[in-house]
Amino acid sequence: MGPVLAVGSCREARAWSLQGGPRPMGPGRAGPMRSSVAAPDCCGGLGNLDFRKADLCVMTRLLGYVDPSEPHFVAAVLTIAFNPLFWNVVARWEHKTRKLSRAFGSPHLACYTLGGAILLLNVLRSHCFTQAMLSQPRMQSLDNPLAYRVGLALLGVGGVFVLSSFLALGFTGTFLGDYFGILKEARVTTFPFSILDNPMYWGSTANYLGWAIMHASPTGLLLTTVVALIYTVAILYEEPFTAEIYRQKASQAHKRS
Numbered sequence: 001m002g003p004v005l006a007v008g009s010c011r012e013a014r015a016w017s018l019q020g021g022p023r024p025m026g027p028g029r030a031g032p033m034r035s036s037v038a039a040p041d042c043c044g045g046l047g048n049l050d051f052r053k054a055d056l057c058v059m060t061r062l063l064g065y066v067d068p069s070e071p072h073f074v075a076a077v078l079t080i081a082f083n084p085l086f087w088n089v090v091a092r093w094e095h096k097t098r099k100l101s102r103a104f105g106s107p108h109l110a111c112y113t114l115g116g117a118i119l120l121l122n123v124l125r126s127h128c129f130t131q132a133m134l135s136q137p138r139m140q141s142l143d144n145p146l147a148y149r150v151g152l153a154l155l156g157v158g159g160v161f162v163l164s165s166f167l168a169l170g171f172t173g174t175f176l177g178d179y180f181g182i183l184k185e186a187r188v189t190t191f192p193f194s195i196l197d198n199p200m201y202w203g204s205t206a207n208y209l210g211w212a213i214m215h216a217s218p219t220g221l222l223l224t225t226v227v228a229l230i231y232t233v234a235i236l237y238e239e240p241f242t243a244e245i246y247r248q249k250a251s252q253a254h255k256r257s
Contacts, residue, residue: 091180095179100180107180107181108182111176130211136218139218165192168192173188178246208220
């Protein structure tokens with residue numbers, strides 16, 4: 001099924017200070033499917049190479065290996081897009097109504113339940129990602145020991161970022177605890193936040209990239225691009241809302257003092 005490539009939503013916004021303000025926030029067959037993209041001179045030959053078109057040529061070659069209508073590919077895209085949408089909608093609803101906290105008797109228990117649901121969804125996402133790769137062709141130029149080792153290294157680095165982020169933030173800090181009113185008193189500045197913004201999101205993206213390279217999968221590379229785009233949108237969507245949560249918390253603390 002493949003690794004679980006993300007612990008959950010990237011909650012680097014937990015890494016704030018009530019005094020200092022917010023810190024930015026931050027699992028087949030060989031050969032292409034279409035013979036028309038198999039020619040090595042798709043850019044007109046090395047002698048006539050136009051570097052302004054080189055990236056487009058590479059993308060065209062990659063897309064030649066991918067059938068976007070294949071059911072496993074569609075399922076992978078849907079799960080990649082659904083997961084951040086799910087946790088953001090549920091968390092904002094909880095922040096507005098507190099109905100989950102009341103239903104479970106405490107905000108911590110409600111947060112643990114949502115975190116468990118996010119983990120299960122991420123297992124499903126990683127499974128769909130892997131099945132999409134296995135159902136579509138491999139790229140021969142990536143199917144070699146060196147590329148496999150590069151992918152393995154990316155998988156290792158991504159795993160370090162994801163796990164160290166989880167250890168630094170804790171369970172509630174990772175799984176939207178601030179939307180449940182479980183706030184950090186001081187921002188987290190330890191590794192990996194000391195060297196990278198949004199380490200959980202980008203560590204997860206590195207995991208998917210490494211997994212795709214290890215499978216010599218153009219489909220995996222394309223899906224990794226979708227992961228990165230969805231995470232970018234999630235960060236832009238989450239940051240202002242989380243900033244407002246901590247602004248209100250700081251304002252309340254100032255009034256009490």
